[in-house]
Amino acid sequence: MENRPLEYDYTVTKMFMFMTIVLGIVGMLIGVILAFQLAYPGVNTILGEGLAEYTNFSRLRPLHTDSVAFGFTLSGIFAAWFYIGQRVLKVSMAESKFLMFIGKLMFWLYAVGVVAIVVSLFMGITTSKEYAEFEWPIDIAIVIIWVLFGISIFGLIGIRREKSLYISVWYFIAGFLGVAMLYLFNNMEVPTYFASGGVGSIMHSVSMYSGTNDALVQWWYGHNAVAFVFTVPIVAMIYYFLPKESGQAIYSYKLSLLSFWGLMFVYLWAGGHHLIYSTVPDWVQTMGSIFSVILILPSWGSAINMLLTMKGEWQQVASSPLIKFMVLGSTFYMFSTLEGPIQAIKSVNAIAHFTDWIVGHVHDGTLGWVGFMIMAALYHMAPRVFKRELYSKSLMATQFWIQTLGVVLYFTSMWIAGITQGMMWRAHDEFGNLAYSFIDTVTVLHPYYTIRAVGGLLYLVGFIMFAYNIYKTMSARPVEEYELQNASPMGA
Amino acid sequence: MFHWLEKHPFFFAVGVFLVIAFAGLVEIVPNFVQASRPVIGTAPYSTLELAGRHVYIKNSCNACHSQLIRPFKSETDRYGHYSLSGEYAYDRPFLWGSKRTGPDLMRVGNYRTTDWHENHMKDPAGVVPGSIMPAYRWMFTNKADIDTAYAEQLTVAKVFSTPYNKPVPMKDGSTVTVKMGSNVAEANAMALAEAKVIAADMKGQDVKDAVAAGKIPEIVALIAYLNSLK
Amino acid sequence: MNKIYLWGIIFTAAMLGFTYMSFDFKHGLSDIVNQLAIAGAIALVLISVFVVIKYVRQMQTDTADGQLAAEKWDGIGEYLNELPMGWAIMFFLTMIWGMWYFTIGYPVNAYSQIGEYNEDVRAHDAKFTAQYGSITGDRLVEMGESVFLAECKVCHGLTADGIDGKAANLNKRIEVKSVKYTILNGSNNGLMGMEMPMPDRNGLFNGNSGALITDAEIDAVSAYVANGMTGAGADVFAGTCASCHGEDGKGMEYVAPNVAQFTPALVTNILNHGKKAAIGTMPKFDRLNAKQKEAVGAYITSLSK
Numbered sequence A: 001m002e003n004r005p006l007e008y009d010y011t012v013t014k015m016f017m018f019m020t021i022v023l024g025i026v027g028m029l030i031g032v033i034l035a036f037q038l039a040y041p042g043v044n045t046i047l048g049e050g051l052a053e054y055t056n057f058s059r060l061r062p063l064h065t066d067s068v069a070f071g072f073t074l075s076g077i078f079a080a081w082f083y084i085g086q087r088v089l090k091v092s093m094a095e096s097k098f099l100m101f102i103g104k105l106m107f108w109l110y111a112v113g114v115v116a117i118v119v120s121l122f123m124g125i126t127t128s129k130e131y132a133e134f135e136w137p138i139d140i141a142i143v144i145i146w147v148l149f150g151i152s153i154f155g156l157i158g159i160r161r162e163k164s165l166y167i168s169v170w171y172f173i174a175g176f177l178g179v180a181m182l183y184l185f186n187n188m189e190v191p192t193y194f195a196s197g198g199v200g201s202i203m204h205s206v207s208m209y210s211g212t213n214d215a216l217v218q219w220w221y222g223h224n225a226v227a228f229v230f231t232v233p234i235v236a237m238i239y240y241f242l243p244k245e246s247g248q249a250i251y252s253y254k255l256s257l258l259s260f261w262g263l264m265f266v267y268l269w270a271g272g273h274h275l276i277y278s279t280v281p282d283w284v285q286t287m288g289s290i291f292s293v294i295l296i297l298p299s300w301g302s303a304i305n306m307l308l309t310m311k312g313e314w315q316q317v318a319s320s321p322l323i324k325f326m327v328l329g330s331t332f333y334m335f336s337t338l339e340g341p342i343q344a345i346k347s348v349n350a351i352a353h354f355t356d357w358i359v360g361h362v363h364d365g366t367l368g369w370v371g372f373m374i375m376a377a378l379y380h381m382a383p384r385v386f387k388r389e390l391y392s393k394s395l396m397a398t399q400f401w402i403q404t405l406g407v408v409l410y411f412t413s414m415w416i417a418g419i420t421q422g423m424m425w426r427a428h429d430e431f432g433n434l435a436y437s438f439i440d441t442v443t444v445l446h447p448y449y450t451i452r453a454v455g456g457l458l459y460l461v462g463f464i465m466f467a468y469n470i471y472k473t474m475s476a477r478p479v480e481e482y483e484l485q486n487a488s489p490m491g492a
Numbered sequence B: 001m002f003h004w005l006e007k008h009p010f011f012f013a014v015g016v017f018l019v020i021a022f023a024g025l026v027e028i029v030p031n032f033v034q035a036s037r038p039v040i041g042t043a044p045y046s047t048l049e050l051a052g053r054h055v056y057i058k059n060s061c062n063a064c065h066s067q068l069i070r071p072f073k074s075e076t077d078r079y080g081h082y083s084l085s086g087e088y089a090y091d092r093p094f095l096w097g098s099k100r101t102g103p104d105l106m107r108v109g110n111y112r113t114t115d116w117h118e119n120h121m122k123d124p125a126g127v128v129p130g131s132i133m134p135a136y137r138w139m140f141t142n143k144a145d146i147d148t149a150y151a152e153q154l155t156v157a158k159v160f161s162t163p164y165n166k167p168v169p170m171k172d173g174s175t176v177t178v179k180m181g182s183n184v185a186e187a188n189a190m191a192l193a194e195a196k197v198i199a200a201d202m203k204g205q206d207v208k209d210a211v212a213a214g215k216i217p218e219i220v221a222l223i224a225y226l227n228s229l230k
Numbered sequence C: 001m002n003k004i005y006l007w008g009i010i011f012t013a014a015m016l017g018f019t020y021m022s023f024d025f026k027h028g029l030s031d032i033v034n035q036l037a038i039a040g041a042i043a044l045v046l047i048s049v050f051v052v053i054k055y056v057r058q059m060q061t062d063t064a065d066g067q068l069a070a071e072k073w074d075g076i077g078e079y080l081n082e083l084p085m086g087w088a089i090m091f092f093l094t095m096i097w098g099m100w101y102f103t104i105g106y107p108v109n110a111y112s113q114i115g116e117y118n119e120d121v122r123a124h125d126a127k128f129t130a131q132y133g134s135i136t137g138d139r140l141v142e143m144g145e146s147v148f149l150a151e152c153k154v155c156h157g158l159t160a161d162g163i164d165g166k167a168a169n170l171n172k173r174i175e176v177k178s179v180k181y182t183i184l185n186g187s188n189n190g191l192m193g194m195e196m197p198m199p200d201r202n203g204l205f206n207g208n209s210g211a212l213i214t215d216a217e218i219d220a221v222s223a224y225v226a227n228g229m230t231g232a233g234a235d236v237f238a239g240t241c242a243s244c245h246g247e248d249g250k251g252m253e254y255v256a257p258n259v260a261q262f263t264p265a266l267v268t269n270i271l272n273h274g275k276k277a278a279i280g281t282m283p284k285f286d287r288l289n290a291k292q293k294e295a296v297g298a299y300i301t302s303l304s305k
């Protein structure tokens, strides 16, 4: 008994893996619909005039952002935690009935939350704040789910056998704390039904902050939601899955350490870059710009650490599509964490803000980094949790190239669209009048919107191939008898 | 020290929290009070305008439209005076947006009118060829939620002392008093009176009939809100 | 050549090409913001490609070594390697730069975006007035067209045809229904540059008949005005309207506007005061300056000539 490897219990991981795939498909499908709506407005009534209220761009957009960020991404993060956590802390979920119960409860509450959110956003129940659209009853549910996640993290840590915490665990802890703090403060709101003594809708609330203050709090939140959802936990994932899959040791502990604490310290200060040239004080904006530039280094630290971990291992990169996802993922991470700071420079932001260049930046990060990492994580976990060989390596390789092409089409088209529109807005003609009316700056974007939509469609197709590959893995292949050390076994 | 922290999760977590927590204070607290003081000429929203604002939020117009005019010559030429912090004093939530798929609407009340909005919301591309804005036809039949708007007025008046039924200074030295009903029925009656003024400038017979029958379609509330953006 | 360099060059060339494509050469060359944005875009491409190639080369040629830490987590080891020098130096330098920038370079309140804006506007206006403040004739019409296309076409349409009656058709002075509406309801838009209403039908006497204007007369005179002052309603016009609008309908200064044709003065007045009538409401346009109003007036006047 003592010398046998621990039997880890992956029940909760499996549940969240399933959720990741479902919400990934839903969220990205909506993304593709949005992209086509901007290129071909007729798509707004895709299910007919009668349902246009529910299928038009503006109703669907928050559904896209929330389902990919808090559906796809968070589920992926949860799945990864319930996998990585046990393994690097050397303790099995099976050892604690309590934690097992908390994990399952968290999943089911989360599933109910997803349904509530989808329904409410379709109905147009929203507070309008980006990435914090949910009305107060859902906020409360989210807080409860988050507390359960906290119990899962610290509970497992509490009964760990591995005395010191692995790098990934640092990042999971930080991700948990960051989101907890941000979410609470940004969602301070007064339900009007109760405050008015029972008038109107029970769902409605009004923000505790007004105007400029509300904007400051919102973007302190919004920026750091990016940090603690799209960055920190994804870094946690790559620190585990890349060395694990490749069998390589982390290049440098010191670099891990400095990048982590550097990131923690610097990230929070950079939120002002969403408010440049707004009515928040000049010094807040300047601070946002400065810290954004400094932020390049701690961000790149982790990425460099990962790339150097693969030092001398080109043959692995060349032969394994799974490793390709992670290496290209860190590359996109570097790209978007250089792009962001450049867009945070005041004069560049004067052009980039409000345009598609920002949307391009967003998707460099989310498609190229977050999406790739989550799929890589699921690919790595699947053979181990289902005890089967991955269904098809060639399918995985095809998927990789299709999606890479998709991302490239997405960001190049948005790059052109953003810079073009930004400049047209500013242009004055020879008489000193505005050179373009607004609509001129819209129609010029049509080709780029079309290219983006095609790119997005390719990415979605790749994702469906991924889902298929995992599905076939679950259901078809022969059983693996032994604990796999590193590289995942893959069928042809 | 770090090695020690890595073996003591509780202190590790406290350390992380301290490192991430104080940036927020520095960013937000110093200007908190000042930023929320209204500039002269800014008045709270009337019941109908607020209901329209809810329609705007419900349909996420802010996904495509900003309400923030940056201090650039090209923006003030296009949209009017750059935004001032105090103009947003009664905006809960703020609606600056972060993407301009469509133009800024901070002062759209200055240069677009009721009948134009009516045509435009029904069929944007019919008014502006090449527009990619969706048509919002259901707003002409869905009814605005006046009760909830009134509930919000009561709430902000009580919790944040928003000056309803109190004189508010205007730029020309005069004052304006935005009235709020003393009960739900009165609030609805006041909103309907406002709606009649808007409907008079509209062309669609359905909308006119609805308002005449005491019902307020969402579009009427929305236009009241858009007209108030100045 | 190594494939990775080739990819690097292709990527760089493509991104620089795209950036070149997006640059608005016609208007954007002198705008410092445009230049800086492009510089940023180029830096982004070059730095990314350079750095990624560097690490890929290390994957291809280097080997992993160093001293391993004692611990392992689920089989994952860690080298005790030193920090990559370039990275550490850059991190240090950016922090120094940040502190310098915030304390010495641009200390807390040294910069004001509104101050910068005011200077910008002053420079723009000075340049504009010096170069175009006194243009006239065709150039003025051309300038007016540029204002029209940026500001007015959303309502009046690209060809100023009013988009199927959604706003006034400016290729024609006025339509029957608009004249009729004005006679029936009066008009109080401040078109004369001051409060100077035109009375509604109850104030309009037909001097020829000595009685209030009749429905038939209204129809006739409306058609007369809309047809460019020709046709049957001439006598009604002479009897009722000419006292204010003049025999030829060309208006009288300080009394009533020109209803026979557009004039820059009429357009300027409409832009100053807005107009609400049969078709709908036209907003006033405070944000145009006097020269721009004059120019768009000249343009509109030129349309119906």
Ligand code: HEM
Pocket (backbone or CB within 6 Å): A130, A222, A226, A230, A231, A270, A273, A274, A275, A292, A293, A295, A296, A299, A333, A336, A337, A338, A339, A340, A341, A343, A344, A349, A352, A353, A354, A358, A361, A362, A364, A365, A366, A369, A370, B098
């Ligand atoms: C060094 C790191 C980064 C910096 C300094 C940075 C900076 C910025 C800036 C300046 C904006 C545009 C604000 C605006 O003008 O509207 C932005 C937007 C955004 N970035 Fe980043 N970025 C960084 C990394 C990332 C990463 C890695 C991701 C995702 C994986 C990401 C996701 C986003 C998102 C989602 C937005 C859009 C926010 C909105 O809705 O307006 N960023 N970022």
Ligand code: HEM
Pocket (backbone or CB within 6 Å): A027, A028, A029, A031, A032, A033, A034, A035, A061, A064, A065, A068, A069, A072, A073, A130, A358, A359, A362, A363, A366, A367, A370, A371, A452, A453, A455, A456, A457, A459, A460, B063, B098, B099, B101
């Ligand atoms: C199939 C792939 C996808 C497509 C076609 C797609 C398309 C879109 C479109 C059209 C928008 C609206 C942009 C606008 O308003 O102009 C958008 C916004 C956004 N998407 Fe995606 N998306 C995809 C995948 C993802 C994924 C996987 C994530 C995150 C993990 C993501 C995160 C976001 C975010 C955060 C925004 C808001 C950006 C902002 O406000 O600046 N998207 N997406």
Ligand SMILES: [Ca+2]
Pocket (backbone or CB within 6 Å): A127, A132, A133, A134, A135, A136, A139, A187, A189
């Ligand atoms: Ca909320």
Ligand SMILES: [Ca+2]
Pocket (backbone or CB within 6 Å): A130, B098, B099
């Ligand atoms: Ca946004």
Ligand SMILES: [Cu+2]
Pocket (backbone or CB within 6 Å): A222, A223, A224, A226, A270, A271, A273, A274
């Ligand atoms: Cu940010």
